[in-house]
Amino acid sequence: MIKEIYTTRATAKGGREGHVKSENGELDVDVRGPGSPGNYLNPEIMFAGGFAACFDNAIIGTLKIKKIKGATHETTVQVTIGEIEKNQYGFEITIEVAFAGLDMKTANEVVEYAHQMCPYSNATRGNVKVDLAVKELVN
Known part of the structure; x- marks a missing residue:
């Protein structure tokens, strides 16, 4: 059980x-399948956005825990859906965190720690291929 x-x-x-509509009404959107023409949302876009926001918050938490100041960052999550077997589908995910004001060794340590903290990471661990990438933030 979780607390x-x-x-x-x-x-x-x-x-x-x-x-799709959330109980508080803030999410209230039509969805379309991948490849549909025009502007639309699909479950993969929503999943990528939720994962990115959550992982970025885990980065913020990790920086606080490790008492690292002055670093800036942004998190991008790429979600790919594909067929695992006939009529079975799954995801592959890439999490890319770009940092400024932090050396790459420390940045990688922060991302690894955040990957243990993030609930999306914990939900997908062992079920989904997740690649972590760290790069320098370019403004």
């Missing part, structure tokens, strides 16, 4: 060609 911090809900109707 609950927060619980929320969202409801989908119509699958990948339908609609």
